[in-house]
Amino acid sequence: MVIMTVISSNLGYPRLGEHREWKHLLEHFWKGQLDTTAFHAQAKQLRLANLKKQQALGIDLIPVADNSDYDHVLDTIAAFGVIPARYGHFDQQLDLHDYYALARGTKDAVASEMTKWFNINYHYIVPEFDDVHFQLLDNRWLRYYQEAKDELGITGKPVILGPVSFLKLGKRNGQYLDDAAVTELLPQLLPLYVQVFQELAAAGVQWIQLDEPTLVKTTQSAELRPYKEALTQLHAAAPTLNIELQTYFDSLDLYDQIVTLPVQAIGLDLVHDHGENLTDLLQRGFPTDKVLAAGIIDGHNVWVSDLSAKLALIQQLLAVVPSDHLWLQPANSLLHVPITTANETKADPVLLGGLAFADQKLAELSTLTTAANKGTASVQAAFDRNRANLDALNQSSHRNNQAVREAEAHLTDQTFERQAPFATRIQLQHDRLNLPLLPTTTIGSFPQSSEVRSKRAAWRKGNLSDEDYQAFLHAETKRWIEIQEQLGLDVLVHGEFERTDMVEYFGQKLTGFYATQNGWVQSYGSRGVRPPIIFGDVAYTQPITVAASVYAQSLTTKPVKGMLTAPLTIINWSFVRDDIPKAQVQNQIALALRQEVGNLEKAGIKIIQVDEPALREGLPLKARHWKSYLDEAVYSFKITTTGVQNDTQIHTHMCYSNFADIIGTIKALDADVISIETSRSHGEIISAFETTGYDKEIGLGVYDIHSPRVPSVDEIKTNIQRALRVIDVHQFWINPDCGLKTRQEPETRAALANMVAARDAIQSQLNTPTK
Structure with a gap:
């Protein structure tokens, strides 16, 4: 008998390292204190350590290729050959010096523009689509999938920025691409995504996380056409590869239409959605042929979840989808929170009990997944600690200053x-x-x-x-x-x-x-x-x-x-x-x-x-x-x-x-x-x-x-x-x-x-x- 169970999933893990090892690695390379071989060896050690930690915390679906040598949008730029002409012409994978030139500039070429990632304090490199000739220079998603599988036995979930969001986050002639420009460029870019997907499918990849965060900004049905076109072609080209279409940072105004797109899972933010995604789920239902990847843990704040409230939310979701069609995950990548509270040795114990960084959030997901599958009694001690910690913080003098x-x-x-x-x-x-x-x-x-x-x-x-x-x-x-x-x-x-x-x-x-x-x-x-x-x-x-x-x-x-x-x-x-x-x-x-x-x-x-x-x-x-x-x-x-x-x-x-x-x-x-x-x-x-x-x-x-x-x-x-x-x-x-x-x-x-x-x-x- 097959037991139908809820599973846990992650969307992305912090890059810096517990003690900023990644930062120091980059800066040592820039200063000429590390050669390329040493850089890649140390970067690999950090990648594998991050994967091992997620594995040890009990996450069922672990993201791969969410790592970066600078920025994930820059990675996409480099992979698909979107290299501004001022840096030269490239017909093969960029080496580190050329890669960093795009982000930091050179003596003769100004750096690529950098701007904020949606409405949070992370900066991405803005793609430039002037006179671009797309070409696949590097299937980085396959490389990192294979590395995780070969080195750790992890069948990971490659994370890739979706083609429409990639275009919408970029500029041509100094202006962000409008719908007409997206429609013009998508047919040129899409064959490269098809190639990436086909190579992943041939390697045995089961799930790919396709991030299309710009979906939360769509308000008119016509705006969905490029997304639908891309997803239809990708599914047709690699039918054995399951696609998790991931959104985050807000709700979907076009919920009814988006959940019918040709993918096998839909990732919804149930934390930063103003309650709107949850209302749509409960009132409009969810397709029976898709997995609901429910973002229930806050991915850009540091507070412990109220486990009882989250379990009640899970029960609401299980009234909409069966248990084998439900994933529990953060609302967005954990890139935007610190790694672990274990190093906060000087924190007030009352405060420390109320904090959850990336590792603690993944532990919460594991606990909630167990509770959903086996009942609260199986993790009662964790629920009791959680309640005591929340009460201690909220009742403390820190939060009850009468003068203020x-x-x-x-x-x-x-x-x-x-x-x-x-x-x-x-x-x-x-x-x-x-x-x-x-x-x-x-x-x-x-x-x-x-x-x-x-x-x-x-x-x-x-x-x-x-x-x-x-x-x-x-x-x-x-x-x-x-x-x-x-x-x-x-x-x-x-x-x-x-x-x-x-x-x-x-x-x-x-x-x-x-x-x-x-x-x-x-x-x-x-x-x-x-x-x-x-x-x-x-x-x-x-x-x-x-x-x-x-x-x-x-x-x-x-x-x-x-x-x-x-x-x-x-x-x-x-x-x-x-x-x-x-x-x-x-x-x-x-x-x-x-x-x-x-x-x-x-x-x-x-x-x-x-x-x-x-x-x-x-x-x-x-x-x-x-x-x-x-x-x-x-x-x-x-x-x-x-x-x-x-x-x-x-x-x-x-x-x-x-x-x-x-x-x-x-x-x-x-x-x-x-x-x-x-x-x-x-x-x-x-x-x-x-x-x-x-x-x-x-x-x-x-x-x-x-x-x-x-x-x-x-x-x-x-x-x-x-x-x-x-x-x-x-x-x-x-x-x-x-x-x-x-x-x-x-x-x-x-x-x-x-x-x-x-x-x-x-x-x-x-x-x-x-x-």
């Missing part, structure tokens, strides 16, 4: 607006600051050298005294103030050498945050961040940035910006408690930062930058959810910034993506100066300002800081001149795209020197009086 709750209650009694309109404020600021036309500045951070990192590590370990560490920070700040003055910059920064991360740093200074020891998550390439965990009520206890800003200002007569991170970015780049509404946490942070802004102003800081780089990236995928998100963003920003006098200048900074649809929100923030990343997106934001206008001051990033290449003076001049075609010269600031923390000092100094030279050249050509 009282401050929240008085929010409705206040109006958060600047004292005077912008036109009045900006004149007062000009008089006070006395800056030249086209003022130059940077976004905030300067290179964190190996010495900076080693000193900070020694201080954290207790091997360097507070006094010696502070003396080092002062020396580094003084050195970079002098460098900025020598370069001729107009508005300076202290360099942020005390900060590992612009969000983590503030999390360490406010109550209600936990700074992890090893909670690293990939942001892009080898860049790992440790998002702080907001687990309790947030409160301000003491000044955070005032001393560093005041010290830097004492070294120069030029203005030095105070540097803060705004509430929404802290929210979007943190793991946020899920027991109260996110907007409530956001306002708690805003109330705390409002006090810091006031203290900076009292200390004599004339310019205060409150960065909101993650505002656009966190925009909900569906337009119907935009208004509440954007209204909440403006409200929390104004709580933070509107307590200052008219002649104190408020700056903010934003990164990446298409801003045209949030220009109204950018205006509503009422910041005096905004800087926006534009160089990798080739100035697309400029058209938005051309059509809508903008009355405040603005700096559009004039060179890309994510690439090690040094832009020429002429290249920067071109970027400036392009912006000045639509932005008045009196409004415009000159700055790099983003902070310079990840760059090396020589390239930073050279690039900034060229930036100032480009400004001076343009300034000399203008017959316009200075401010």
Whole structure:
């Protein structure tokens, strides 16, 4: 007798390694400290270790080829020969140097554009479909499937980005592909996918995970045509290969039509779907000939699941599909969470009991799968621990700070607006600051050298005294103030050498945050961040940035910006408690930062930058959810910034993506100066300002800081001149795209020197009086 059972499945596993082994591997290779053979050997060890761990945790369907040497979209670009002509012509698999050239640029070729993956803090390399000639250079999915099978006996589930999403995530002539372009290019690309699928089927692959995350953004039936065409051809070409069509990050507006597509399993997000996917399942049913791959575990937050609630959800699903047609899995790849809580040895035990990183989430899936098949009694101890841990955290003093709750209650009694309109404020600021036309500045951070990192590590370990560490920070700040003055910059920064991360740093200074020891998550390439965990009520206890800003200002007569991170970015780049509404946490942070802004102003800081780089990236995928998100963003920003006098200048900074649809929100923030990343997106934001206008001051990033290449003076001049075609010269600031923390000092100094030279050249050509 065959026993019909629910099985567990995973969608993807973190790449960094428990101790960032993958990051160090990449960086050692880039520095020439590893050759290609050593790189591949060490990368293989890490891949196999990740697979073994999933096997040991009891996962039935383990993903393979979800690993990457940089980014999974870049892998797809390289595999299918979507190589921009500026890098040369390739007719075979790219070697590592050529592969990394696409992501990081070369002396003669700018790096490929990089932007955010949907609405989370991961960056992918944007495919360029200009004059492309698709060719299969590498069936990486077959290679990694075979490796897992041969080395570990794992019959894995290869993970591949679907052809339609691949096209939709890319650009041609600087614009994201529209439906007509997708329809044109799909017949050229699809034969290569067919070849990959046929080779996988010939190798005995049983299931392939075809990620089509753009399906959650479809709203019209006509938009489904390319997906249906692709799936029909793929199934016909490799009928023995079962396809799991995987969606994530939101619900399906076209549920009835999508679940009938010619695949053998449909992956639905039942965590970030606003309850809509579950409603459709329960009310509309599910096809009897397909597997429901139910995403029931949150793949981009870190809290333990309420196992009893999840089991109740599973019982609801089993009323819709039979047990042998149900897979339990994360709602999205676990790439976006840290690996394990085992290394968090300093965490409060009450907090630790409430945390679940990737390994703990897979253990939850295993427990829930057992409970679904054998009953709760078979795993009762795990359920009891889970309940006790949840109760302990929710009832703790961390989540019941009465002072914070009282401050929240008085929010409705206040109006958060600047004292005077912008036109009045900006004149007062000009008089006070006395800056030249086209003022130059940077976004905030300067290179964190190996010495900076080693000193900070020694201080954290207790091997360097507070006094010696502070003396080092002062020396580094003084050195970079002098460098900025020598370069001729107009508005300076202290360099942020005390900060590992612009969000983590503030999390360490406010109550209600936990700074992890090893909670690293990939942001892009080898860049790992440790998002702080907001687990309790947030409160301000003491000044955070005032001393560093005041010290830097004492070294120069030029203005030095105070540097803060705004509430929404802290929210979007943190793991946020899920027991109260996110907007409530956001306002708690805003109330705390409002006090810091006031203290900076009292200390004599004339310019205060409150960065909101993650505002656009966190925009909900569906337009119907935009208004509440954007209204909440403006409200929390104004709580933070509107307590200052008219002649104190408020700056903010934003990164990446298409801003045209949030220009109204950018205006509503009422910041005096905004800087926006534009160089990798080739100035697309400029058209938005051309059509809508903008009355405040603005700096559009004039060179890309994510690439090690040094832009020429002429290249920067071109970027400036392009912006000045639509932005008045009196409004415009000159700055790099983003902070310079990840760059090396020589390239930073050279690039900034060229930036100032480009400004001076343009300034000399203008017959316009200075401010």
